[in-house]
Amino acid sequence: MSFIVAIRNFILKIMYRAMRPLIFLMDPEQAHYSLKKVGVVMGSNALFRGLTGLLFDYNHSSLETKVNGIKYRNPVGLSAGFDKDGELTKIYPSLGFGLAELGSFTGEVCPGNPGKRLFRMVKSKSIVVWYGLNNFGAEKISKRLAGVDFGRLVVGINAAKSNVTPEFELQESIRDYLKTLTLFKDIGDYFTVNISCPNTQDGEPFVDKDNLEALLAAINDSIRPITNKPIYIKLAADLNIDEINIIIDGCVKFNMDGVVLTNLAKPDVNQEHIAAEYPSNLGLLPKGKGAMSGLPLQRISTDVVRHVYRRTRGSLTIIGVGGIFSAKDAYEKITSGANLLHMITTLIFDGPQNISEINRGLVKLLQEDGFSSIEEAVGSRNPLPILEIAAASDKAEAAA
């Protein structure tokens, strides 16, 4: 079976390689909308879904995993930002995804940033995003998704703060998050609270300890009593170690269930892309705007996964995201401490067959290491320091 899937995926890969130059001739945002339209059509009836499944799906029992009480048929997920209005849920299972995170959804309707706002950096294997949280808003989207049966797909709802004003006001921002979370309380399986959008007018104010704790306390007061969904916090890629620790310790203190690591990388602090390709350096985007997905994020997000897994001793669920293009990349995130995975950029650079190729490769890698499940592999190449040594190094860190 795996052999047939390998041949199928190889043929699809060659076909996608042949089509890619044509897709890349299109404006990136236009290409995004066109691909989404194809996805809506393919998900619209059982025949198309069945055909898509024959071409792209893959199942294996060793990929099944349970995280915070939720069963996933595989750990490979679509990351937030591809399906900003939650329109494609019918097709994801046939494409081979175990989970899909929808959004980011915001309390208010958001048109997003003006101008050209999506760019490809082909040599850097990256997408530069300057969308600014464009979506139809939580009210409209939650009405459309209410009562929808997502079948075998696990659905995450990603809530962000509306990007409508340059002024930050703490209580108003918290209300905005709570509005979205409340409207989606009965939709989907888990929540992600996105405190790390790099493209908003008022920056990332929830990196601040007091603001973060006020938000997490409000979530516990208002959202925990109305839903028992796990709640994860999505972190930025460019935080320094102290900022990461503040957020992670806040998540533990306020009993959050996990973290999504990480969001996009900003160009000014990232050395892992080809600067000449960055749209600001080509006069296509104002300086300091936009942030990168894909390869420039790969090592950094894995480093954050490794750090958070060690600091929390595996007590928080980790969704690893950033630059996953192959089963080896996916496995590296898992063995560093990630329980689940998200991805977008590989869909664009490698094609949708890569989802099942990553899953197929994961099965092989698990077997090679003698593991019978994803759970066994989580953190297996990131051994936890014994507690006394961890305490001593924390002390030394604090003294320095």
Ligand SMILES: Cc1cc2nc3c(=O)[nH]c(=O)nc-3n(C[C@H](O)[C@H](O)[C@H](O)COP(=O)(O)O)c2cc1C
């Ligand atoms: C086009 C695009 C839009 C995105 N929009 C969002 C978003 O609305 N909310 C969010 O949390 N992350 C967003 N992201 C970040 C992704 O969810 C993910 O963290 C990042 O792309 C790294 O994964 P990748 O390297 O596999 O693409 C977006 C990414 C892309 C490429």
